[in-house]
Amino acid sequence: MIIYQPLINNLSHFQSLKRLIDADLSEPYSVYVYRYFLNRWPELTFLAFDSESETSDEPIGCVICKSELHRGRRMRGYIGMLAVQSDYRGRGIAKSLVKKAIEKMHQDGCDEIMLETEVENVAALNLYENMGFIRMKRMFRYYLNEGDAFKLILPLTQRSCVRTTFLDDVNGIDIL
Template identity: 55%
Template sequence: MSNEQVRPSAPVPTTLPLSEIGKLIQSNPPNISYIQYDISLEPKYLPQIRALISKDLSEPYSIYVYRYFLYQWPELCFIAIDTTTSENDLVAVVICKLERHRGGPMRGYIAMLATQEMHRGRGLAKTLVSKAIDLMIAKNADEIALETEETNTAAMRLYESLGFLRSKKLHRYYLNGNSAYRLLLYLKPGVGQIPTDDFYDPFGYNDLPPSAQDDPRFPQGQADKDDLFRRGIV
């Protein structure tokens, strides 16, 4: 779900333990600092996060979707800032969550990833994703999932260089009519065999944050849960 323009990189050595993979590929270009998000940063950085993601991604997310992720899993959002600007402006961001997938494996989910065009090709996106992966591993994740447009070859290269595999093609997945691939990164042996409950639904309307209940997409308090699930929003 990103428009990253990344340089091809060498595959991560598979002999390394997963806990070391993220550290191996993280880059530290000059004048860039990486920050783990905190709710106290919302007044300064949430408007910048929304502006950057709205410009780059295919989905028109509302403020409620951002708060769904950032209020429940703030530690799984990482941002890159440009320290040469007077306000330490945001230049890249990744937003994730971590919870049980249909009563089965503990699944991390990379929901949003974007980098300012002028800062692409410097490894920022790969570093942000690797920081999120490292933290999800530390939190005992079994697997990590995401979706990205089938035409976004740069993003596909980025994720596949980190070990993600194409799991499923999702036809006409995005509102713009484009199809997507679901990608999975298995972090533990045998994760693919962990049973899930197809009827397990912990994400009904009442489980959304209170602010989301005013979202105009949910008329008369009835959430379009199928649409939310289909687009990977919750």
């Protein structure tokens, strides 16, 4: 059985998470990237465990996120990394992890969720687009592996659909 838990109070899993993600991502991330996400937004990292496995305390999947005020106007959730151990793929674990993360960011007041993914990563595009994300723009040679990326956004509130320049700031004061 797959169990999902937030990372909070589980920082001991740091090395396992790093290993899990390093195995798949084309971008080599330094320890600082992980620390940046995990130390500041531990509540926005979710782990998946296989309770029936011999190593049931080792995560077999994770999603790492953050949420911040975007240009002072809009709360933006961001999915930074998502990985599922290869022998656990095709079981909807990634989808469940992303869903949990979005639910949490939604509860926290995010207006939208954003992420980037490789244009060639059809599996990731299908996953996110099936959850309602749309491609906002294409970014030329975005990754170190020279591939293009799509920036995907899932709008959660109407504020996501207004240009930042025309939004009131979070305190309700319109600068225009």
